[in-house]
Amino acid sequence: MTAPALSLAHVRRVFGGVVALADLSLDIAAGEIVALVGDNGAGKSTLVKIIAGVLPPSGGRILLDGTEATMTSPADAQARGIQVVHQDLALADSQPVYMNLFLGRELTKGPLRRLDRRRMIAETERLVQALDVRIPSARAAIRDLSGGQRQGVAIARATHWASRVVLMDEPTAALGVAERERVERIIAGLRARSLAVLLISHSLDQVFRLADRICVLRRGVQIGVRRAAETTPNEIVGMITGAA
Amino acid sequence: MLRAPASLRGVDPARYVVYLGFLLVLGGFAVALRNDGFLSAANLLNIVQGATPVTVMSVGTVFVLTAGEIDLSIGSVVAVAALVGAIVLRGAPWWAAAAAALLAGGGIGLVNGALVAYLRLPSFLVTLATMGLLAGVARWLTDLRSVPITDDIFNGLFGSGALFGVPSLVLWTIATVVAGHFALRETKFGAHVLALGDSAAAARAAGIRVRRLRMQVLALSGATAALAGVLYAGRLNGARYSLGETDLLTVIAAVIVGGTRLSGGTGSVPGALVGALLMEMLNNGLILMGLAVSEQMMVRGVIILVAVALTLRERRV
Ligand SMILES: Nc1ncnc2c1ncn2[C@@H]1O[C@H](COP(=O)(O)OP(=O)(O)OP(=O)(O)O)[C@@H](O)[C@H]1O
Numbered sequence: 122m123t124a125p126a127l128s129l130a131h132v133r134r135v136f137g138g139v140v141a142l143a144d145l146s147l148d149i150a151a152g153e154i155v156a157l158v159g160d161n162g163a164g165k166s167t168l169v170k171i172i173a174g175v176l177p178p179s180g181g182r183i184l185l186d187g188t189e190a191t192m193t194s195p196a197d198a199q200a201r202g203i204q205v206v207h208q209d210l211a212l213a214d215s216q217p218v219y220m221n222l223f224l225g226r227e228l229t230k231g232p233l234r235r236l237d238r239r240r241m242i243a244e245t246e247r248l249v250q251a252l253d254v255r256i257p258s259a260r261a262a263i264r265d266l267s268g269g270q271r272q273g274v275a276i277a278r279a280t281h282w283a284s285r286v287v288l289m290d291e292p293t294a295a296l297g298v299a300e301r302e303r304v305e306r307i308i309a310g311l312r313a314r315s316l317a318v319l320l321i322s323h324s325l326d327q328v329f330r331l332a333d334r335i336c337v338l339r340r341g342v343q344i345g346v347r348r349a350a351e352t353t354p355n356e357i358v359g360m361i362t363g364a365a
Numbered sequence: 366m367l368r369a370p371a372s373l374r375g376v377d378p379a380r381y382v383v384y385l386g387f388l389l390v391l392g393g394f395a396v397a398l399r400n401d402g403f404l405s406a407a408n409l410l411n412i413v414q415g416a417t418p419v420t421v422m423s424v425g426t427v428f429v430l431t432a433g434e435i436d437l438s439i440g441s442v443v444a445v446a447a448l449v450g451a452i453v454l455r456g457a458p459w460w461a462a463a464a465a466a467l468l469a470g471g472g473i474g475l476v477n478g479a480l481v482a483y484l485r486l487p488s489f490l491v492t493l494a495t496m497g498l499l500a501g502v503a504r505w506l507t508d509l510r511s512v513p514i515t516d517d518i519f520n521g522l523f524g525s526g527a528l529f530g531v532p533s534l535v536l537w538t539i540a541t542v543v544a545g546h547f548a549l550r551e552t553k554f555g556a557h558v559l560a561l562g563d564s565a566a567a568a569r570a571a572g573i574r575v576r577r578l579r580m581q582v583l584a585l586s587g588a589t590a591a592l593a594g595v596l597y598a599g600r601l602n603g604a605r606y607s608l609g610e611t612d613l614l615t616v617i618a619a620v621i622v623g624g625t626r627l628s629g630g631t632g633s634v635p636g637a638l639v640g641a642l643l644m645e646m647l648n649n650g651l652i653l654m655g656l657a658v659s660e661q662m663m664v665r666g667v668i669i670l671v672a673v674a675l676t677l678r679e680r681r682v
């Protein structure tokens with residue numbers, strides 16, 4: 122058996138006295154989509170930030186393809202093939218779409234290593250076209266885009282650079298119906314690229330449409346993990362609220 | 366799918382205000398001072414050379430402000446670097462003196478940067494403190510005495526010399542502006558500085574080493590301030606603790622009027638050059654008009670206020 126692409130073992134995070142994440146263990150295989158659900162403040166974004174190298178864990182271990190990984194910065198996580206769509210998107214608003222897509226990995230040309238804007242713009246246009254993200258232009262500033270278009274840019278960036286794990290923190294929160302369906306097609310398409318996907322969503326419909334397994338968090342505590350095919354929305358709601 | 370055409374909202378009218386203001390002031394003085402030789406080649410060259418130290422400092426300041434930081438210590442760095450250069454020059458060749466001055470300025474900037482990046486102190490407070498501290502150092506270094514410079518190469522290269530008929534100060538202006546513009550617009554470093562000032566969280570999430578970048582930017586600002594100090598020393602054939610004392614506000618005004626945003630994320634080196642020339646032109650023109658120093662200060666204050674208001678008004682959302 123091959124080791125899971127991403128393996129979390131007893132991950133824990135404390136903010137001062139607040140236990141945001143108590144003891145979470147979860148494996149995600151390559152080509153698998155796992156949904157993480159829970160009410161506001163359950164600790165979902167905290168887990169994403171830990172895997173993304175934004176926050177250090179207070180305890181526990183993270184393994185990538187079976188090898189322990191200590192990530193002290195987002196650059197570390199990216200170098201290991203992890204990409205994130207953050208809940209707040211993390212885009213540079215005054216910069217154009219193509220600079221955001223290539224931020225930190227800009228293409229250069231010539232001995233002076235000048236920015237190769239033409240190539241970055243061309244690649245951006247190709248990419249947004251392939252993902253069917255509808256933006257006015259690759260040169261448009263992020264602040265001139267709609268909320269849904271911004272989300273499209275963030276998703277295009279993450280899926281373009283990921284080689285191992287994609288973390289999506291409410292990627293369709295601001296989207297209309299048609300845009301949401303497009304993003305869901307993109308997410309489903311990540312299976313074929315053998316990426317491990319952790320999807321955070323407040324929409325159980327979406328979770329059941331996309332996920333292979335569902336992990337439930339309640340106030341930082343891992344309540345359980347279910348196969349999507351073997352559970353019902355009612356059971357998941359009960360686990361989220363603690364009513365069952 | 367891409368929808369054409371690109372919106373015109375990306376064009377920021379505030380960016381061009383400085384060029385318009387520059388032409389207006391130039392035209393105004395040209396008419397008002399037509400009999401005083403304002404438009405003579407010699408006087409225009411004087412303006413460019415007079416603006417050189419402020420221009421050089423402005424280039425570093427464009428990077429600092431674009432990155433969302435501020436460096437208030439540049440005026441004091443000018444004096445310290447000039448004095449260090451002049452003192453080293455007593456027993457060493459010109460290049461060693463210039464290198465020592467630049468290292469001193471860059472080193473001070475590095476310390477500012479380390480305090481900001483690693484102790485997470487606001488650059489406003491750190492550089493406010495080092496501004497005062499370095500003003501003290503500048504006075505203490507030579508006990509308030511000025512240090513004359515008699516090295517002809519130093520004075521020529523950094524002051525009154527010329528190459529193929531082009532004054533060396535003009536060459537220094539061109540060199541720093543071209544290098545600064547290239548670095549901001551054409552390199553990864555510039556792209557990262559722009560992103561950092563736009564959203565530090567986004568820059569960090571994209572894997573940019575944010576702390577190192579903050580340090581580099583403040584080190585650059587220290588280095589350009591030191592170069593300005595060397596250029597003052599070369600032009601005046603000596604160094605003194607009071608060099609650069611009043612430049613901080615001129616530099617910030619020039620950079621802001623030139624279209625760099627005080628809150629970061631947008632910057633323009635050519636704009637800063639025109640802003641610096643505008644400031645020096647005001648000095649020059651108001652003197653030629655025969656205004657008393659007190660009147661010059663007031664008129665300049667009002668004009669800067671108008672220019673900054675015009676520049677910033679457009680950007681409020
Ligand atoms: N930087 C921080 N400092 C202190 N407490 C924090 C910090 N970040 C998160 N928390 C706390 O940790 C808990 C979990 O927050 P988190 O953002 O992970 O929730 P979430 O599940 O993503 O919620 P939502 O669905 O609203 O996005 C909350 O109680 C929150 O207040």
Ligand SMILES: [Mg+2]
Pocket residue numbers: 165166167208290
């Ligand atoms: Mg969240």
